[in-house]
């Protein structure tokens with residue numbers, strides 16, 4: 001599934017309607033008294049969280065939004081109708097930054113909506129200005145502009161578990177084998193350019209582009225995506241058995257995670273040694289032993305072995321349910 005994970009929108013709340021100058025009329029008489037109504041309030045702008053990642057794509061081309069204006073007041077003391085509020089739907093997990101004020105909002109609950117901009121108040125009609133000393137006020141005020149700002153919307157996926165590992169470790173292959181995802185797989189590095197998502201018994205799991213040494217400082221492609229795993233409950237660390245030194249592979253990636261954000265290495269982590277079909281059973285055993293010294297949760301898999309895939313599935317779900 002392709003999705004945009006960062007967009008910028010220009011948003012404006014509705015302008016208030018103008019107050020107006022109007023006079024009561026009676027047959028044969030002019031200008032009986034003031035009767036100009038107030039302008040209606042401009043619409044507010046809300047952001048609303050939905051459990052649907054694909055909605056970010058809506059904002060690929062349309063980037064300017066404005067809530068409805070309040071209607072102007074009218075005669076016979078009628079106030080203008082308030083402008084309708086504008087609700088901008090965003091995927092659950094979006095972080096919305098008002099670039100003018102720096103204020104950040106994170107949408108964490110499905111259906112939650114938060115006001116981000118206030119519509120302008122309506123102006124005052126001449127009727128309101130009537131007083132004992134001024135019975136024929138010919139004054140009205142215009143509606144106020146609505147608040148406006150540019151917003152940066154960043155999506156930090158709410159995934160339960162994220163695959164990390166070197167390029168070519170088999171992360172996307174595994175995502176496809178475990179879920180109904182259809183991630184691109186290739187026998188070259190950096191096949192995955194943006195995260196893919198899959199569902200495993202109700203748990204959302206995602207691969208991210210491969211990490212390399214220096215990823216935490218921006219090397220390779222993975223850096224931009226590391227933040228996606230910041231809020232996952234669990235990390236599935238894939239290490240290909242093609243690595244001659246699985247322990248070194250393990251620590252290199254762990255160091256990158258730690259440098260990027262200390263909290264990443266405190267997460268529950270399951271190591272999956274991949275591509276068991278490419279090495280001897282003795283080599284698998286040896287690699288498991290080495291990793292067990294560093295992390296007790298080690299599973300193995302080959303995607304061409306249905307039995308092994310099933311076992312891995314059960315193993316991962318058991319850990320996920322236990323979190």
Ligand SMILES: Nc1nc2c(ncn2[C@@H]2O[C@H](COP(=O)(O)OP(=O)(O)OP(=O)(O)O)[C@@H](O)[C@H]2O)c(=O)[nH]1
Pocket residue numbers: 165166167168169170171172173174184185186187188189190191192193207208209210211274275276277278301302303304
């Ligand atoms: N023999 C064998 N090959 C595998 C296995 N799993 C993955 N591969 C192959 O390994 C290569 C890399 O697989 P990917 O799933 O694209 O690896 P990745 O970790 O997502 O790679 P990047 O997206 O580049 O980081 C592909 O050619 C896969 O066919 C396995 O269990 N056995």
Ligand SMILES: [Mg+2]
Pocket residue numbers: 171172173184185191192207208209210
């Ligand atoms: Mg991949």
